[in-house]
Amino acid sequence: MNFPILSSLILLPVIGALFLFFTKDKNGNNLTAKYVSLFTTIVNFLISIYLWISFDQSTSSFQFIEDREWINGFINYKVGVDGISILFIILTTFITLICIISVNNTIKVRLRDFLIAILIMESFMIGVFCALDLVVFYLFFEAGLIPMFLIIGIWGGPKRVYSAFKFFLYTLLGSVLMLVAIISIYWISGTTDVMKLYELGIDAKYQNLLWLAFFSSFAVKTPMWPVHTWLPDAHVEAPTAGSVLLAAILLKMAGYGFIRFSLGLFPIASEIFTPLIYTLSVIAIVFTSLIALMQEDMKKLIAYSSVAHMGFVTLGIFTIQQQGIEGSIIQMISHGLVSAALFLCVGVVYDRMHSRLISSYGGIVTIIPKYSVLFMLFTLAALGLPGTSGFIGEFLILMGAFKDNFIVAVIASLGVILGAAYMLWLYKRVVFGKLINTDLIKMVDLNKSEYFILTCLAVPTLFFGFYPDPLINTIEVSVNDLINTYNANLISK
Amino acid sequence: MENLNLVLPEIFVSLSIMFLLVLGVFKNDSSKLIFNISLLVLLITATITLNETSNIDHTTLFNNSVVIDHMSSLMKIITLVGAFLVLVISFNYLKTFKIFKIEYPILILSSVLGMMVMISSNDLMVFYIGLELQSLALYVLATFNRDQLKSSEAGLKYFVLSALSSGLLLYGCSLIYGFSGSTNFDVISNQLNSSNYVLTFGIVFILVGLAFKISAVPFHMWAPDVYEGSPTSVTLFFTMVPKIAALTVFIRFLYVPFLNLIDQWQMIIIFLSIASMLFGAIAAIGQTNIKRLIAYSSIGHIGYTLAGLATGSNEGIQSSIVYITIYVIMNLAFFSCLLMLKRNNQYYEDIEDLSGLSKNHPLLSLSFLVILFSLAGIPPLAGFFAKFYIFTAVLEQSMYFLAIVGLLSTVIAAFYYLRIIKIIYFDKEKEKYDDDHSLWLKFSLTFSTILILLYFIFPSQLIEVVSRINII
Numbered sequence: 001m002n003f004p005i006l007s008s009l010i011l012l013p014v015i016g017a018l019f020l021f022f023t024k025d026k027n028g029n030n031l032t033a034k035y036v037s038l039f040t041t042i043v044n045f046l047i048s049i050y051l052w053i054s055f056d057q058s059t060s061s062f063q064f065i066e067d068r069e070w071i072n073g074f075i076n077y078k079v080g081v082d083g084i085s086i087l088f089i090i091l092t093t094f095i096t097l098i099c100i101i102s103v104n105n106t107i108k109v110r111l112r113d114f115l116i117a118i119l120i121m122e123s124f125m126i127g128v129f130c131a132l133d134l135v136v137f138y139l140f141f142e143a144g145l146i147p148m149f150l151i152i153g154i155w156g157g158p159k160r161v162y163s164a165f166k167f168f169l170y171t172l173l174g175s176v177l178m179l180v181a182i183i184s185i186y187w188i189s190g191t192t193d194v195m196k197l198y199e200l201g202i203d204a205k206y207q208n209l210l211w212l213a214f215f216s217s218f219a220v221k222t223p224m225w226p227v228h229t230w231l232p233d234a235h236v237e238a239p240t241a242g243s244v245l246l247a248a249i250l251l252k253m254a255g256y257g258f259i260r261f262s263l264g265l266f267p268i269a270s271e272i273f274t275p276l277i278y279t280l281s282v283i284a285i286v287f288t289s290l291i292a293l294m295q296e297d298m299k300k301l302i303a304y305s306s307v308a309h310m311g312f313v314t315l316g317i318f319t320i321q322q323q324g325i326e327g328s329i330i331q332m333i334s335h336g337l338v339s340a341a342l343f344l345c346v347g348v349v350y351d352r353m354h355s356r357l358i359s360s361y362g363g364i365v366t367i368i369p370k371y372s373v374l375f376m377l378f379t380l381a382a383l384g385l386p387g388t389s390g391f392i393g394e395f396l397i398l399m400g401a402f403k404d405n406f407i408v409a410v411i412a413s414l415g416v417i418l419g420a421a422y423m424l425w426l427y428k429r430v431v432f433g434k435l436i437n438t439d440l441i442k443m444v445d446l447n448k449s450e451y452f453i454l455t456c457l458a459v460p461t462l463f464f465g466f467y468p469d470p471l472i473n474t475i476e477v478s479v480n481d482l483i484n485t486y487n488a489n490l491i492s493k
Numbered sequence: 494m495e496n497l498n499l500v501l502p503e504i505f506v507s508l509s510i511m512f513l514l515v516l517g518v519f520k521n522d523s524s525k526l527i528f529n530i531s532l533l534v535l536l537i538t539a540t541i542t543l544n545e546t547s548n549i550d551h552t553t554l555f556n557n558s559v560v561i562d563h564m565s566s567l568m569k570i571i572t573l574v575g576a577f578l579v580l581v582i583s584f585n586y587l588k589t590f591k592i593f594k595i596e597y598p599i600l601i602l603s604s605v606l607g608m609m610v611m612i613s614s615n616d617l618m619v620f621y622i623g624l625e626l627q628s629l630a631l632y633v634l635a636t637f638n639r640d641q642l643k644s645s646e647a648g649l650k651y652f653v654l655s656a657l658s659s660g661l662l663l664y665g666c667s668l669i670y671g672f673s674g675s676t677n678f679d680v681i682s683n684q685l686n687s688s689n690y691v692l693t694f695g696i697v698f699i700l701v702g703l704a705f706k707i708s709a710v711p712f713h714m715w716a717p718d719v720y721e722g723s724p725t726s727v728t729l730f731f732t733m734v735p736k737i738a739a740l741t742v743f744i745r746f747l748y749v750p751f752l753n754l755i756d757q758w759q760m761i762i763i764f765l766s767i768a769s770m771l772f773g774a775i776a777a778i779g780q781t782n783i784k785r786l787i788a789y790s791s792i793g794h795i796g797y798t799l800a801g802l803a804t805g806s807n808e809g810i811q812s813s814i815v816y817i818t819i820y821v822i823m824n825l826a827f828f829s830c831l832l833m834l835k836r837n838n839q840y841y842e843d844i845e846d847l848s849g850l851s852k853n854h855p856l857l858s859l860s861f862l863v864i865l866f867s868l869a870g871i872p873p874l875a876g877f878f879a880k881f882y883i884f885t886a887v888l889e890q891s892m893y894f895l896a897i898v899g900l901l902s903t904v905i906a907a908f909y910y911l912r913i914i915k916i917i918y919f920d921k922e923k924e925k926y927d928d929d930h931s932l933w934l935k936f937s938l939t940f941s942t943i944l945i946l947l948y949f950i951f952p953s954q955l956i957e958v959v960s961r962i963n964i965i
Contacts, residue, residue: 071952071953071956072957135881138872139872139873139949142871142872142877143871143872143873145871146866149914150862150918153915153918153919154918154919161915161919164915165908165911165915168911169904169907169908169911172871172903172904172907173901173904176900176901176903176904177897177900179881179884179900180884180888180893180896180897180900183881183885183888183896184893186885187888187889187891
């Protein structure tokens with residue numbers, strides 16, 4: 001029996017949170033809590049890096065598998081990783097670490113409780129990415145709602161109650177149908193073990209309905225147009241660290257779910273519904289990009305850009321091309337880094353000026369130059385400039401799309417131009433131009449921890465932009481195998 | 494000669510009740526003593542039940558009119574433990590309202606005796622006797638705070654409506670007796686060769702009576718008023734204990750004599766279930782009183798329990814029993830929280846009184862959080878598993894409509910649970926509440942909250958116990 005490395009990844013944050021529970025919160029300033037949570041997340045990050053190093057890239061089978069009996073003869077607690085999920089686990093541990101560091105600047109009240117919520121959230125998110133049983137997956141997927149609801153509701157902005165409710169109820173409504181589908185799969189196939197289901201396959205006549213049930217959950221979570229409306233609200237009202245978690249990781253759960261479950265379990269239905277996904281993705285890309293152009297609130301603009309970027313992701317996944325799926329995964333990782341950084345950037349100016357309106361800024365480049373440079377870098381990464389990780393993702397997705405469907409690819413390419421338009425216009429209005437608002441003069445540049453966080457995010461963005469091989473090598477075999485099984489299933493039925 | 498050992502728990506409880514009554518009459522100021530003895534009686538009875546019946550698979554007594562099997566022993570133990578916990582945590586509440594009288598524990602004991610008879614009944618007559626014994630004690634308990642208008646009103650309402658439903662139930666019994674020639678469940682099931690419409694009428698009347706007792710829609714009207722008016726400790730008793738007994742009778746009545754007529758009653762149960770789930774979820778949204786809200790919430794939860802019964806399978810019955818067990822634990826936890834909202838000898842029961850509780854009472858609020866999310870059925874808490882088992886059983890029978898309606902109503906229900914959480918966590922704080930709670934109250938809250946929170950680590954234990962129940 002090997003050391004249960006995945007379970008320890010899941011459990012460690014919970015243990016950290018338990019430890020925090022017994023510390024005292026004095027005037028919202030709690031050094032012990034900060035250090036404990038920092039320590040926990042660093043250790044977790046290192047473990048996940050170790051996981052990546054010892055991961056065997058030459059095989060597509062699941063590794064580090066743990067299989068324990070959980071509900072008698074019914075459901076097993078089963079976790080494991082393959083090339084696809086391991087990257088998301090590292091993204092999760094990395095972004096959580098960034099969040100914990102950023103908390104220093106943003107959270108003023110009930111710091112300890114906030115850290116507990118973030119740590120619990122981390123363990124649920126890791127659980128989602130390594131669950132190999134549908135019920136275990138559902139458990140982690142849904143459980144994440146509780147801490148996120150509290151993060152938005154307790155530490156959020158003025159309209160936080162509305163946003164928190166909307167977030168919770170939308171996601172729950174989408175997910176309950178998935179639960180029906182999961183239980184139905186158990187009665188149809190006799191198991192909810194993903195690996196066994198991959199081998200057995202699911203009877204073609206059930207696939208369409210089951211696919212739709214899973215889709216209803218993932219579409220809300222992605223979010224796809226037209227069920228994306230919770231996202232701008234939740235993003236705007238959530239505290240910075242909450243927005244970061246939401247954009248960087250929670251949205252990726254759905255993309256991951258599409259790859260792992262929709263494609264993996266229901267190939268026939270996926271083939272049938274590909275036009276639906278294409279249509280919704282293209283609408284998301286073009287329509288929400290246009291909406292983003294009109295936004296006056298910086299956070300809202302980035303939230304809409306997230307919807308557009310996730311549109312690219314869903315488009316890429318359902319091309320069922322090697323490039324398309326690889327591009328989607330890289331786009332998700334890249335978006336995880338870049339959107340996190342952009343929300344942190346907005347957080348930086350918000351902490352100083354307490355305004356997120358674009359119109360209240362302008363001409364800050366001479367006042368806070370360091371900030372302006374880093375903000376520029378992430379803006380360019382968001383619009384997919386070559387040399388940043390955003391480019392690799394979008395490029396591969398569009399390549400895959402051109403192979404599969406020319407018209408869709410052309411319209412999606414339009415989205416790239418629109419993306420450049422709203423991001424650059426945002427940057428221009430905030431950073432350049434005349435300094436009209438005289439209060440801005442008093443702004444101070446990045447402090448040490450902000451500088452550190454943004455640099456931490458900038459390094460991988462640039463590194464993977466120039467040299468994406470580590471990512472591609474990790475996912476290549478798994479994606480290849482996924483596509484082969486997918487095609488084999490289609491032919492055999 | 495019958496083996497009286499098997500009904501020893503019932504005999505013991507009846508003798509204790511008589512003894513306590515006499516003791517209460519002859520000894521002054523004996524309420525505390527009687528209270529403690531009653532606790533002891535409940536504990537001893539639970540132990541006897543556990544010992545006597547653990548190795549018995551299925552036995553009948555007194556001309557097949559009483560049955561002892563795994564279901565009866567499990568349900569009796571839950572009833573007894575539930576009653577015990579209700580008694581211990583209501584101690585301070587009763588003192589505050591100066592209704593700490595000898596009648597209270599004795600009435601609870603006699604209603605428990607009635608429930609035990611109901612749980613073991615295998616005959617319509619025995620079942621009816623148990624039901625009436627239970628109900629009569631409950632009417633008095635509802636009015637126990639007799640100086641309060643609301644309490645008397647609650648008791649009277651409960652009495653009138655309950656008497657009506659008992660009448661319907663008796664009429665159903667007489668129809669069934671008339672057409673099968675017996676009141677015994679086993680004999681009835683043998684007589685059912687051809688399905689007879691009048692017999693179906695009989696079943697419907699009895700189902701109406703039973704639906705009233707567990708407050709399933711559309712026979713739920715009494716529940717919010719009675720729950721609100723009764724003293725909180727009695728409300729707690731109402732939401733937990735009588736439902737267990739009524740559910741057991743429900744199961745036995747449907748699955749022993751009338752299993753072959755499943756086509757006749759299945760639609761009724763499905764309707765009751767869907768109506769209760771939806772109505773419970775929707776009607777609770779507008780409530781401002783916590784006890785009323787919990788009444789609607791309990792209507793909703795009964796809907797889920799009935800969904801398990803509607804399946805017509807052993808798995809369905811087992812899932813219903815698991816559901817009601819977990820529900821009892823959640824209710825106990827919720828009311829323990831409610832009984833802690835005390836300030837200057839006054840208990841608070843409006844939702845607004847919870848406002849900002851998390852600032853002054855972080856631990857209490859955390860328990861509330863766990864319990865409410867569990868009631869809403871969010872994983873990984875116990876409430877999710879309860880619903881999960883129910884829907885697994887429902888979907889096994891391919892009853893997709895029932896499952897989807899049920900799950901959608903959990904989303905609606907989530908709204909009002911979230912509203913309470915919002916008030917506790919997001920709103921402005923009010924005055925502090927008292928901190929000096931009795932040890933038992935603290936214990937029951939901690940114990941039940943931890944059980945709810947950590948249920949996911951050992952989900953198999955409860956299933957294992959329940960899976961021994963094979964009615965069909």
